[in-house]
Amino acid sequence: MDNKPNVVMVGLGYIGLPTAALIAKNKTYVHGVDINPEIVKTINAGKIHIIEPELDNAVENAVKDGFLYASTVPVEADSYLIVVPTPFKGKNEPDISFVESATKAIIPLLKENDLYIIESTSPIGTTELMMNLIYSERPELKNKLNIAYCPERVLPGNVMYELVHNDRVIGGINDESTEKAVDFYRQFIKGDLHKTNARTAEMCKLVENSSRDVQIAFANELSLICDKADINVWELIKLANKHPRVNILQPGCGVGGHCIAVDPYFIVADYPMESKIIGTAREINNYKSFWCAEKVKNAKLEFELQHGRKPRIALLGLAFKPNIDDLRESPAKYIVQKVLQNANDEEYYIVEPNINEHKVFKLTSYEEAIDKADIIVFLVAHDEFKNYKAIKEKIVLDFCGALNK
Ligand SMILES: NC(=O)c1ccc[n+]([C@@H]2O[C@H](COP(=O)([O-])OP(=O)(O)OC[C@H]3O[C@@H](n4cnc5c(N)ncnc54)[C@H](O)[C@@H]3O)[C@@H](O)[C@H]2O)c1
Known part of the structure; x- marks a missing residue:
């Protein structure tokens, strides 16, 4: 690219690419x-490698207009954004090696007054760690860079809208860094920009997802109690929520996805003694998936005892939440795997209407599965499943409230 880029975006995935396209749309050069x-x-062919509504047009135009160019190596710029993955390593320990290697790649390019921002979901203290890494390799720049953390909180499927309209939390390693980062985002974002320090901004992202996880764990715990107490948990929650200050979430077959099921561990790993509720919520939500698999096993054995033959079983849903095709960390997928591990000549029909095929599971249509199965297991409350009409002789296990909402 002839034009000097103003922004280097390191990591061009679900978050980095839409953000790069948004910045480029505002006629700022992005490398x-x-x-x-x-x-x-x-990307350089003007195409995209991920599925996200409106992203294809945004990238095509940005590349065509010369505001977005992709490369495997960074170049000199004024602002650097780090949007690389932060997965687990070992036993639920956050792995910041991607953030570290992305940072190392841009350290030689930094100059006075540059802005360095981490957007990757990160354990508390990561921004300070990276600051120390940068200044240890470039001591002449000490206190002359603007370094900040700004987490992303968009909803996949609505990223192009939410990137612009969501509020953002922005925390610098000092006030000047915070101000510089706010000025940067103000160019592209219409939502409110809330200033804080780097550690609070890092914690804020982790807390948002932990809060959801804890609240879902409460609903899941209620579902276990209600199952024993012979109470319909969905009816119970509906009634309890009639209280003007009570708002219980819905139980399900666990918690999945790459955020809510992951981020709480970033707190628990560093503060195990203090994060009792957060850690226990993770355990409850994981246990709920195991419990569902056990319930299927018991239903199967009971059927065999009663009917003297193996049942046919429909397992409905693989995605981690309703009406999406995303199977990452999906509790439904875990349950299907677990049930199939215990398979003993029963016939299974696995249904996921949001994907065409799966490399491990043979998929069946919803209609065929419902028609043939003796035991019908609702794992995900996809819209397609909600029109199920009860048939007397079929056993139904509804773990996600598909029939009760
Ligand atoms: N996807 C979401 O909905 C979402 C929402 C909020 C926050 N986040 C966070 O944002 C961060 C990025 O997530 P994502 O979903 O965009 O991940 P992703 O896996 O879709 O994309 C990350 C990209 O970074 C690239 N990459 C890895 N190491 C690199 C390096 N050293 N240099 C350059 N590129 C490198 C990968 O090849 C990949 O294309 C994560 O920390 C995630 O937790 C994601």
């Missing part, structure tokens, strides 16, 4: 960096 050469090639 996108990804270690995956296929991704780089795809």
Whole structure:
């Protein structure tokens, strides 16, 4: 690209690419960096490698207009955004090695007054750690850079809208860094920009997802109690929520996705003694999936005892939440795996209307599964499943409230 980029975006995935396209749309030059050469090639051809509404047009136009260019190596710019993955390593320990290597790649390019922002979901103290890493390699820049953390909280499927309209929390390692980062985001974002320090901004992202996890764990715990007490948990929650200050969430077959099921561990790993509720919520939500698999096993054995033959079983849903095709960390997928591990000549029909095929599971249509199965297990409350009409002789296990909402 002839034009000097103003922004280097390191990591061109679900978050980095839409953000790069948004910045480019505002006629700011973006040099996108990804270690995956296929991704780089795809983007430079004006195409995208992920599914996200409206992103294809945004990337095509940004590349065509010369405001977005991708590469496997960074170049000199004024602002650097780190949007690389922060997965687990070992036993639920956050792995910040991607953030570290992305940072190392841009350290030689930094100059006075540059802005360095981490957007990757990160354990508390990561921004300070990266600041120390930068200044240890470039001591002449000490206190002359603007360093901040700004987490992302968009909903996949609505990213292009939410990127612009959601409020953002922005925390610098000092006030000047916070101000510089706010000025940067103000150019592209219409939502309110809330100023804080880096540690609070890091914690804020983790707390948002932990809060959801804890609240879902409460609902899941109620579902276990109600099952024993012979109470319909969905009816119970509906009634309890008639109280003007009570708002219980819905139980399900666990908690999945790459955020809510992951981020709480970033707190628990560093503060195990203090994060009792957060850690227990993770355990309850994981246990709920195991419990569902056990329930299917018991239903299967009971059927065999009663009917003297193996049952046919429909397992409905694989995604981690209703009406999406995302199977990452999905409790429904875990339950299906667990049930199939215990398979003993029963016939199974696995249904996921939001994907065409799966590399491990043979998929069946919803209609065929419902028609043939003796035991029908609702794992995800997809819209397609809600029109189920009860048939007397079929056993139904509704773990997600598909029939009760
Ligand atoms: N996807 C979401 O909905 C979402 C929402 C909020 C926060 N986040 C957080 O944002 C961060 C990024 O998530 P994502 O969903 O965009 O991940 P992703 O896996 O879709 O994309 C990350 C990209 O970074 C690239 N990459 C890895 N190491 C690199 C390096 N050293 N240099 C350059 N590129 C590198 C990968 O090849 C990949 O294309 C994560 O910390 C995630 O937790 C994601």
